[in-house]
Amino acid sequence: MKKIISLGVVLAMAAAMLAGCGSTSSSSSAAATAAPAASSSQAAAALTGSVGTNGSTSMEKVIGGLSEAFMENNSGVKVTYDPTGSGTGIQAVIDGTTDLGLSSRGLKDEEKAEGLTSKTVALDGIAIIVNNDNPIEDLSIQQIADIATGKITNWKDVGGKDSAIVMEGREAGSGTRDGFESIVGVKDACKYANESTSTGAVIANVTSNPNAIGYASLSAVDNTVKAIKVEGVAASEATVLDGTYKIQRPFIFVLKEGATLSDASQAFLDFALSKDAADIITNAGAVPVAK
Amino acid sequence: MKAKQFVERLMNALFFFCGVLAIACVALIAVYMIVSGIPAIHEIGILDFLTGEVWASTAAQPKFGILPFILTSVYGTAAATLIGVPVGLLTAVFLAKIAPRHVADKIRPAIDLLAGIPSVVYGLVGVSVLVPLIAQVFGLPKGTSLLAAILVLSVMILPSIVSVSETALASVPPEYEEASLALGATHIETIFKVSIPSARSGIAAGVVLGIGRAIGEAMAVMMVAGNVANMPSLFGSVTFLTTAISKEMSYASGLQRQALFSIALVLFLFIMLINFVLGFLLKRGGRKEK
Numbered sequence: 001m002k003k004i005i006s007l008g009v010v011l012a013m014a015a016a017m018l019a020g021c022g023s024t025s026s027s028s029s030a031a032a033t034a035a036p037a038a039s040s041s042q043a044a045a046a047l048t049g050s051v052g053t054n055g056s057t058s059m060e061k062v063i064g065g066l067s068e069a070f071m072e073n074n075s076g077v078k079v080t081y082d083p084t085g086s087g088t089g090i091q092a093v094i095d096g097t098t099d100l101g102l103s104s105r106g107l108k109d110e111e112k113a114e115g116l117t118s119k120t121v122a123l124d125g126i127a128i129i130v131n132n133d134n135p136i137e138d139l140s141i142q143q144i145a146d147i148a149t150g151k152i153t154n155w156k157d158v159g160g161k162d163s164a165i166v167m168e169g170r171e172a173g174s175g176t177r178d179g180f181e182s183i184v185g186v187k188d189a190c191k192y193a194n195e196s197t198s199t200g201a202v203i204a205n206v207t208s209n210p211n212a213i214g215y216a217s218l219s220a221v222d223n224t225v226k227a228i229k230v231e232g233v234a235a236s237e238a239t240v241l242d243g244t245y246k247i248q249r250p251f252i253f254v255l256k257e258g259a260t261l262s263d264a265s266q267a268f269l270d271f272a273l274s275k276d277a278a279d280i281i282t283n284a285g286a287v288p289v290a291k
Numbered sequence: 292m293k294a295k296q297f298v299e300r301l302m303n304a305l306f307f308f309c310g311v312l313a314i315a316c317v318a319l320i321a322v323y324m325i326v327s328g329i330p331a332i333h334e335i336g337i338l339d340f341l342t343g344e345v346w347a348s349t350a351a352q353p354k355f356g357i358l359p360f361i362l363t364s365v366y367g368t369a370a371a372t373l374i375g376v377p378v379g380l381l382t383a384v385f386l387a388k389i390a391p392r393h394v395a396d397k398i399r400p401a402i403d404l405l406a407g408i409p410s411v412v413y414g415l416v417g418v419s420v421l422v423p424l425i426a427q428v429f430g431l432p433k434g435t436s437l438l439a440a441i442l443v444l445s446v447m448i449l450p451s452i453v454s455v456s457e458t459a460l461a462s463v464p465p466e467y468e469e470a471s472l473a474l475g476a477t478h479i480e481t482i483f484k485v486s487i488p489s490a491r492s493g494i495a496a497g498v499v500l501g502i503g504r505a506i507g508e509a510m511a512v513m514m515v516a517g518n519v520a521n522m523p524s525l526f527g528s529v530t531f532l533t534t535a536i537s538k539e540m541s542y543a544s545g546l547q548r549q550a551l552f553s554i555a556l557v558l559f560l561f562i563m564l565i566n567f568v569l570g571f572l573l574k575r576g577g578r579k580e581k
Contacts, residue, residue, distance in 0.1 A: 003302075087542030094544075164432035171518075172349040173542030188350040193433055193528055195518040197538065208423065211432045 048076035049264035055082075055089015055102030056175050057198040058217030059251050061284035062122060063102065066272050069280050077264045083198060087173025090116065093254045099265040101254030104175030104217065118252040121272050122286035125218035125235040126180050126247045127227035129203065131210045136160045138229040141246065145184045147213060150191040155211065166193045168205045168214030179249035180215045215247075219285030240287045251286060321559070328556030331355070331549035340553065346520040346530075348539060348547045355550045357535070357557065363523040364532045364561075367437060367512075368505045371444035375505075376498055378445070379452030380487075383494075386453070387460040388482050399457075406450030414514035417443045422515055429526065435517035436526045443511050448501030455500060459493020460486055492573055499569040506561060509533035532558045 053063055060083055067079035084092070086103040093101035094114050107118050128144060130136055139147075139158060146152040147165055156162045169192035170177040176199060181187045193212075196202050199220045206212040207224045218235050221227050227235050230247055239245035253269060255261070261269065271277055278288035332340050335355045343356015382402070386395045417439060426434035463486045471481040487494070509531075517528025518538055530538070536551050536558075543551055 084541055091542050091544060166433045171538055173539065188347065192519050193517065194435055195528075195538070209426070209433055 046076050047074045047264050047267055049262055050078040050080065051262075051265045051268045052099045053079065053081050053102055054084055054092045054098035054100075055254070056086045056104040056251070057083040057200065058086075058104040058124060058176050058220060059102050060199070061219045062124075062251060062281055062286050065280040065284045066277055067268075069277070070268050070271050074264070074267065077268070079268060085171065085173050085197065086175030086178070090254055093256055096256070099261060100269065103252050103254050105178040105249050106252065107254065115257045116254055117257045118254050119269070119273060120250045120252050120289050121277075122251040122281045122288050123240050123248055124251050124286045125240040125245050126176055126183075126215050126249065127218045127221045127235045128213065128230060128247070129206050129216055129221060129225040129227050130213050131206055132224070132226050133210045134160060134213075134226065136228055138232060140231050141184055144230070145186050148181075148184060148186045148190045163211050166209055166212040167191065168194050168196065168202050168212050170199075170202060170215075171195050171197050175249065176215060176217060180247065183247050183249075217285075221285075237282060237285075237287050250289075324552070324556050324559050327549065327552035329553075331546060331553040332556075334546065335550065335553075340550075341557075344522060346535070348543070348550065353547065355546075357532070357554055359520055359522045360530055360532045360535045360554065361557065363437065363529045364506055364558075366523050367440055367444060367529075367531060368502055370441045371448060371505045372498065372502055374441070374445040375448045375452055375501055379449050379497070379501070380456055380494065382449070382453045383456035383460055383497075384482055384487070387457045388478075388486065402450050402453050405446070406454070410447065410508060410511040411514075413443055413447055414511035417511060417515040431526055433517075433528075435515055435528055437516065437523055437529045438525050439515040440512045440529070440531070443515055444505045444508060447508060447511065448505050451500040451504060452494075452497045455497030456490070456494045459490035459497070462493070463489045492575070495572045496569060499565055499572070503562060503565055506558070506565070507533060509537050513537060532561075 051067075053067075060081070063079075063081045067081065071077060071079055081102075082089075082098070086105055089098070089101040090103055090107070090111055092098040093116060094111075101116075103118070104124060107116055128139065134155070136155070136158060143152065143158050147158070148167060150167075152158060153165055154162065155165055167190070169190060172195075174197075181190060194205060196205060199216045202214045202216050203220060203222075203225055206214045206216075216225075218227070218240070229235075230245065233239050233244045233246070235245050235247075240248045253272070255269075260266075273290055275290050278290060281288040340355055340357060341361070342358050343354060344358050345354045345356050346359060347354045386399060386402075390398065418435075421439050421442060422434035424434065425431065425436060425439055467485050467489055468481050471485045472478070476484065512531055513534045516531065516534065518530050518534055519528040520530050520535070521527050523529050532554055536554050539547065540551055
């Protein structure tokens with residue numbers, strides 16, 4: 001008797017767990033569960049639903065600012081951000097597992113051939129960062145390229161202390177890495193000491209190692225590292241906008257061509273591309289495209 | 292009477308069903324691994340795949356040689372075992388044979404706690420404490436290296452080795468030890484010449500469990516090893532079979548994705564090999580004791 005009761009309790013618990021595990025994302029899921037979230041009712045006055053964004057880790061501050069502002073004005077909508085890297089975000093759009101993909105590089109031809117389009121929301125500088133204790137203030141693109149490919153291995157060869165250079169980089173699917181390598185001209189030729197999987201990890205590595213140099217989104221750089229000048233130009237909103245800071249790339253939303261977004265996602269996209277969002281993007285450290 | 296028979300049959304059927312479910316899971320995984328892993332090996336060529344020294348999966352001319360990963364996993368696991376087994380075995384000897392009861396009762400939960408620490412916590416401690424320490428002690432520009440991964444792995448496999456070996460040592464028949472002592476051997480001689488050989492199949496089981504954990508570890512290793520696809524060198528940035536997959540899986544597509552499945556297949560085969568060895572050792576040990 002006891003065994004049957006305990007078996008029954010176990011089955012009831014399993015059933016309750018499975019019900020709770022029901023998905024809550026709006027546009028792509030199909031599982032009908034008792035979970036309360038996620039029906040995007042088309043009430044004209046109030047938007048409800050959820051918007052899933054997935055991709056670039058560099059866009060964290062920008063998406064954070066945009067989603068906060070959007071959720072304040074639309075309390076029925078929940079915007080989520082999954083920082084997985086540009087390559088992963090683009091793949092998620094191809095697989096249909098997210099509403100909006102985020103990428104910190106333009107789409108490649110083979111990605112466009114999969115039926116993807118993009119909308120540029122901002123421009124972002126890729127800051128070259130060194131440790132705060134490093135005396136270097138300025139490097140030319142050629143010097144950066146030589147450091148990245150391993151031709152220059154000691155800080156004293158570029159005017160710094162006598163110690164080995166540690167080149168920090170990102171994983172191969174990173175939009176930041178793609179932008180850095182194509183502009184500096186070292187595609188497929190970089191020799192990294194470490195490959196991290198997010199902008200934050202690169203910054204953390206540079207903060208903790210006085211010999212490190214790396215690249216990270218300008219919007220993510222804070223005072224724990226030093227962003228050096230490239231060819232005499234310091235990275236800032238103005239120099240990214242007028243093109244004098246050479247190492248820059250677009251922040252884009254990635255969409256599937258011809259697919260209709262849910263109301264909430266479309267509204268979020270329109271908001272992000274509108275002039276109202278320009279201040280938010282500027283505060284996040286990037287350069288808005290809509291002015 | 293009939294109800295009892297019915298309940299008997301029902302429970303038997305339920306147990307059988309659970310057993311079948313477990314086997315079905317293993318079979319499904321094995322079949323899926325083989326089916327997903329073969330196409331890339333076929334396309335890349337098995338020799339090029341297993342012995343190629345360059346892994347450049349996203350280059351314009353992609354190269355898929357996984358020898359660096361295989362060697363790194365083998366060396367890393369071997370070195371972690373070389374460090375972990377003596378320390379673990381001697382700890383087990385201490386706990387089972389030498390320590391007074393109350394001391395052993397305090398140390399044992401601490402070792403069991405080591406087994407329960409999540410691997411990401413090991414990685415975190417490794418990155419914040421071990422990596423800067425290695426950079427400082429050896430005067431290197433950076434501390435993330437094969438050495439850091441080896442040290443983290445050896446700590447992670449300690450609990451498996453200690454607890455299984457301790458059980459094996461505690462179950463050595465006391466007559467063996469008493470006979471040895473009666474013949475004039477010292478306590479330490481008895482332990483090393485009688486108890487440990489007698490418990491060797493259990494100790495081997497513990498060691499193989501530890502090796503299995505070390506070769507399958509991804510999270511902790513990812514944070515301390517540097518993740519660049521180099522041939523293994525003690526102080527260089529390296530990638531294991533496991534971290535090679537976890538680094539690229541989320542965005543891989545096409546041949547690169549299939550190549551990652553092939554790496555998983557190679558890893559799976561390694562682990563099956565280790566389990567076979569374990570089964571063989573246990574059987575042989577059991578037979579000898581008869």
